[in-house]
Amino acid sequence: MAPSPRTALITGGSKRIGREIALSLAAKQIQTVIHYRESSSEAEALCAEIETMGVRSWLLRADFAIESETRSLVENAWQAAGPIDILVNNAAQFPSDRFEDLTFENLARNLQINAWAPFCLAREFAKHASSGLIINLIDSRVASFDWTHVGYILSKNVLAAMNRMMVVQFAPAIRVNAIAPGLILPPPGFEHGYLDEKVRTVPLERHGNPEDIARAVIFLIESPFISGETIYVDGGRHVVEYPPEGARRHG
Numbered sequence: 720m721a722p723s724p725r726t727a728l729i730t731g732g733s734k735r736i737g738r739e740i741a742l743s744l745a746a747k748q749i750q751t752v753i754h755y756r757e758s759s760s761e762a763e764a765l766c767a768e769i770e771t772m773g774v775r776s777w778l779l780r781a782d783f784a785i786e787s788e789t790r791s792l793v794e795n796a797w798q799a800a801g802p803i804d805i806l807v808n809n810a811a812q813f814p815s816d817r818f819e820d821l822t823f824e825n826l827a828r829n830l831q832i833n834a835w836a837p838f839c840l841a842r843e844f845a846k847h848a849s850s851g852l853i854i855n856l857i858d859s860r861v862a863s864f865d866w867t868h869v870g871y872i873l874s875k876n877v878l879a880a881m882n883r884m885m886v887v888q889f890a891p892a893i894r895v896n897a898i899a900p901g902l903i904l905p906p907p908g909f910e911h912g913y914l915d916e917k918v919r920t921v922p923l924e925r926h927g928n929p930e931d932i933a934r935a936v937i938f939l940i941e942s943p944f945i946s947g948e949t950i951y952v953d954g955g956r957h958v959v960e961y962p963p964e965g966a967r968r969h970g
């Protein structure tokens with residue numbers, strides 16, 4: 720039986736879904752390198768909480784808008800914590816834009832943070848690791864559209880395609896899987912009512928919680944014959960035609 724993975728690098732891990740993933744891994748005695756960009760106090764508090772569980776944790780800062788910071792993150796993680804067994808590409812930006820106002824600059828920025836950074840990190844990880852697991856957080860709306868976050872959803876579609884290519888490129892040493900969350904948390908800065916208004920689009924008629932995503936991460940870690948899978952954690956939303964709310968149709 721393959722040895723259990725011991726150390727994970729989680730991008731954007733200081734709060735929200737990333738934080739829950741880190742705590743779930745700690746509960747399994749898996750050490751974490753928590754990457755953050757701005758949320759240093761939340762990252763420090765999480766690190767301290769993990770240490771109280773008797774599990775080691777490290778903090779590393781990087782802004783994925785700066786190519787050199789993205790490129791050095793995996794090497795820095797390796798130097799701080801030793802061999803990394805699991806890379807969780809969780810960090811993302813979620814800016815609003817519509818089909819008619821999407822600019823090339825906004826699309827490029829979404830691609831840089833949400834697709835290029837995870838791709839670079841995965842390549843660096845694969846260079847260093849003789850075995851391991853990569854989990855890319857995409858979005859259940861890759862099965863349809865998000866008419867109010869057009870640059871974002873295009874970048875997540877690119878990451879979904881990259882995820883499939885990684886499965887082939889990094890085999891047989893490294894397994895690669897995606898998790899596609901649905902309605903889990905309101906976007907940063909929005910109230911909980913954001914979710915209540917949208918649950919009508921979910922077959923299960925409720926939103927999920929960060930624990931649902933963390934459970935899928937643990938499942939993938941504990942499933943050594945799964946690679947190339949995308950787990951939709953969205954209450955069935957991806958099989959429903961996504962209403963073009965906010966879309967202005969031509970003709």
Ligand SMILES: NC(=O)c1ccc[n+]([C@@H]2O[C@H](COP(=O)([O-])OP(=O)(O)OC[C@H]3O[C@@H](n4cnc5c(N)ncnc54)[C@H](OP(=O)(O)O)[C@@H]3O)[C@@H](O)[C@H]2O)c1
Nearest residue numbers: 731735736755756757758782783809810811856900903904
């Ligand atoms: N929330 C949902 O319901 C939902 C639904 C579908 C998909 N997802 C996906 O699931 C993942 C986690 O979702 P979430 O809502 O927890 O994410 P989030 O809070 O929007 O973002 C996670 C972290 O990403 C980091 N980040 C943003 N821009 C960055 C940059 N330029 N460089 C480096 N780090 C950057 C931020 O770190 P700092 O705070 O340290 O700056 C942030 O805390 C994301 O990939 C998201 O797209 C979430």
